[in-house]
Amino acid sequence: MKGAQTFANYVRQDISEYAGNPLIEALPPILSEAAAVELISNFPQPVDPKELTLEGATRIHCIDRLRTVVQPFLLHLELEALFSLLIRRGYVGRNPMSPATVRHLHSLSGAQRYHDAFKSTAETFTVVGLSGIGKSTALHAILSLYPQTIRHERYEGKQFVHTQITWLKLDCPRDGSLAGFCQQFFYAVGDALGDKDYHKRYRHRNINDALQQMEQVASTFFIGALLIDELQNLHLAKTGGKESMLNFFLHLVNNIGIPVVFSGTNSTISLFSEAMRTARRVCGAGTLEFKRFEKDDEEWRLLVENLWSYQWCKQTAELTDEIFDTLYEHTQGVTDFLVKLLVLSQRYAVQSGSECLTAEILVKVSNSKMQILKPALSALRSRDPKRMRQFDDLLPIEDQLSEMMVFDGLAREDRLTLLRSVVSREKPVDPSPTIFAKITHRRLLLLWKTQRLKRLANMTLPSTLCALRAGSTRTCLSSHRCITKRESEGG
Numbered sequence: 001m002k003g004a005q006t007f008a009n010y011v012r013q014d015i016s017e018y019a020g021n022p023l024i025e026a027l028p029p030i031l032s033e034a035a036a037v038e039l040i041s042n043f044p045q046p047v048d049p050k051e052l053t054l055e056g057a058t059r060i061h062c063i064d065r066l067r068t069v070v071q072p073f074l075l076h077l078e079l080e081a082l083f084s085l086l087i088r089r090g091y092v093g094r095n096p097m098s099p100a101t102v103r104h105l106h107s108l109s110g111a112q113r114y115h116d117a118f119k120s121t122a123e124t125f126t127v128v129g130l131s132g133i134g135k136s137t138a139l140h141a142i143l144s145l146y147p148q149t150i151r152h153e154r155y156e157g158k159q160f161v162h163t164q165i166t167w168l169k170l171d172c173p174r175d176g177s178l179a180g181f182c183q184q185f186f187y188a189v190g191d192a193l194g195d196k197d198y199h200k201r202y203r204h205r206n207i208n209d210a211l212q213q214m215e216q217v218a219s220t221f222f223i224g225a226l227l228i229d230e231l232q233n234l235h236l237a238k239t240g241g242k243e244s245m246l247n248f249f250l251h252l253v254n255n256i257g258i259p260v261v262f263s264g265t266n267s268t269i270s271l272f273s274e275a276m277r278t279a280r281r282v283c284g285a286g287t288l289e290f291k292r293f294e295k296d297d298e299e300w301r302l303l304v305e306n307l308w309s310y311q312w313c314k315q316t317a318e319l320t321d322e323i324f325d326t327l328y329e330h331t332q333g334v335t336d337f338l339v340k341l342l343v344l345s346q347r348y349a350v351q352s353g354s355e356c357l358t359a360e361i362l363v364k365v366s367n368s369k370m371q372i373l374k375p376a377l378s379a380l381r382s383r384d385p386k387r388m389r390q391f392d393d394l395l396p397i398e399d400q401l402s403e404m405m406v407f408d409g410l411a412r413e414d415r416l417t418l419l420r421s422v423v424s425r426e427k428p429v430d431p432s433p434t435i436f437a438k439i440t441h442r443r444l445l446l447l448w449k450t451q452r453l454k455r456l457a458n459m460t461l462p463s464t465l466c467a468l469r470a471g472s473t474r475t476c477l478s479s480h481r482c483i484t485k486r487e488s489e490g491g
Contacts, residue, residue, distance in 0.1 A: 003148025003167070005194065010155065021095040022155045023164055023222055024088055028146060036080045040141045042070035043306065052314055056350045059312040063346045066310055066339055070141055071303045073134075079127070079288055080142050083261070086123055087146075087166065087224040090259040093121035094222060096162065097155075104257075105219055120257040124249075127263040129290025130391055132336030135263055136229060138290070143167055143227070149192050165192050166224040172264075176237025178245055182210040189217055211248060215256055223258055231264035234271055242271065266389070292380065293333035295325070300333060307342055313349050315356035326359040330366040332380040337373065344369050 008026040018024045031039070044065040051062055094101050104118040129135050150164040168188050173180030183199070190198030202217075204210035218226070228249065234242045252258045262268065269287075293300035304327060308319045317323070331337035345365045349357055379387040 003143060003146070003192070005149040005151070006147040008150050008152045008155075008164075017092050018088060020097060021091060022152060022160060023091040023094065023096065023224070026150050026152065026164065027088070027166065027224075030084055031080065031145070033077050036077055036145075037072050039145055040070065040072045040076050040080065042068060042141075044068055044310070047310060047312060051312060059350055060347055062312045063343055063350075066307060066343050066346075069307060069310070069339070070137060071306055072141075073299050075288060075290060076138050076141065079138055080145070082125055082286070082288070083142050083225070086125065086259045086261070090122040090224060090257060091222070093119055093257050096160075096222070118255075118257070120254055122253045122257045122259040124253055124260045124262065126268065126287045127261065127290065128266055128268050128287060130292055130334065131265055132334050133290040133292060134335045135290050139169070139227060139229070139261075139263060143169065146224075149194075163193065163221055164224070165189065165221040167227060168192065168223055168225075169227040169229065171230045172228055172233040172245075174233050174236065176234040176241050176245065178207055178241065178248065179210070181245065182207070182214060185214055186217070189221065193221075215252070218252065218258055219256055225259045225261060226252065227261045227263065229263045231262050231268045231271065233264075235267065246271070266391075293335075295328040295333065297333070300328075303335065304338070307338065311357065312346060313355045313357060317357040320359075322359045323357070323362065326362050330362065330370070330377070332377050334380070337370075337377075341366060341370065 008022065010022060010025040011029060013019045013021075013025055047062075051059060054062075094104075096102070100118060107118075127135050127139065146166045148166055148168075150166060152160050152162040152164060154160055168185075170181065170184045170188055173184065182204075186199035186202050190196060202210075202213050204213060226249075234245060237245065249260050249262075253260055266289075293303075301324075304324060305319060311317065327338060327341065331341055341362065345357055345362050348365050348369075349355060349361055354361065376391050379391050382388070
């Protein structure tokens with residue numbers, strides 16, 4: 001994920017701990033809940049009546065706007081407030097105007113490594129929840145409120161040339177390895193700085209060397225917060241790898257002063273159960289859990305109503321109780337499943353010619369196109385804690401989910417009927433050169449050029465030989481021009 005870049009614009013702070021700190025004064029203002037809701041939400045323009053008159057193949061493209069909807073929930077407001085506090089508190093202990101911070105930065109590149117006077121003010125918190133419930137979307141919406149890179153030049157009339165990276169978001173490697181994480185880190189820093197070759201500057205002999213370089217880079221660019229997504233991948237780490245990775249994250253918090261946000265599925269919690277110290281530090285500022293919605297939840301109804309308002313079928317369907325119940329039955333309160341079902345169902349309604357969403361179409365599309373989600377949905381539907389803990393293991397892999405969303409139009413029989421309806425024509429309505437015609441034309445052109453060259457050779461050879469015998473280049477050239485002219489006149 002890459003964010004925006006901007007130049008520092010300092011705003012005076014009312015809170016004494018934040019005042020006189022350019023890293024905090026350059027951040028966007030602290031938001032009220034009303035302002036946060038406005039900025040987090042993303043609703044495309046309402047359906048234009050003119051769009052409903054377009055051909056079905058064109059309207060299908062409009063349907064994909066449903067994927068861009070971001071409906072703010074109460075949990076989004078809590079997450080925004082928590083992140084706002086986390087990043088500012090982390091910068092309190094790293095004020096570049098403070099002599100202690102300067103000494104700490106110098107110590108990172110020296111033999112002492114860590115300055116005794118440095119006191120970290122960084123914290124951590126964890127976001128957990130089912131896959132597809134909206135964790136990553138929520139984090140993306142919160143991060144977009146902050147420019148990722150801020151360029152500093154002067155502060156309070158003095159030269160202050162620094163580049164501040166307010167946040168960095170990384171995915172935990174699929175194999176849970178520290179080496180893979182280090183590689184991602186340097187690529188992500190390069191993206192934030194707009195330098196694709198940045199990672200090439202760092203060559204490390206071993207993993208300890210790489211971690212030390214990461215510490216120096218993180219401190220040099222005053223990284224405000226490090227977000228680690230897909231943390232459940234640590235379950236796949238080799239023996240000792242899980243502990244090494246978690247200990248390094250906590251080292252960044254305690255010794256470098258960088259806040260860390262962890263995000264993953266519910267299985268992430270079990271990663272911390274083995275060590276009380278790790279669990280206590282990881283949950284330092286709390287844990288936010290994204291749960292699936294219950295059918296009678298007001299936020300679920302709000303989401304369904306807003307998504308339902310985007311219909312590109314020629315007949316706008318009313319959101320009846322039957323349809324509302326059907327949507328919940330086939331998505332079980334998982335927001336990502338809801339969006340996928342609505343997109344696929346509208347595509348089917350347009351392509352099949354029914355041009356209206358119904359409960360029957362929702363069921364048909366769910367049973368055909370979303371069949372691979374049935375085991376996971378069944379686990380949720382059972383409400384059995386043991387089976388529900390297996391939800392993420394029952395989900396198909398990402399490639400299968402992407403394949404599920406590939407548009408394939410009508411059912412196979414309907415599409416075969418469409419193919420059979422095409423008959424051959426003796427004369428095309430709009431004639432255009434066929435491949436055969438193009439090849440024939442090229443052969444004729446090649447043949448014509450070959451014959452012309454032969455004629456030219458026969459006509460020029462005697463005169464050219466005479467000119468060569470006479471040793472006159474000018475005579476040779478004039479004789480060639482003469483023959484060429486006669487040839488053009490003679491056709």
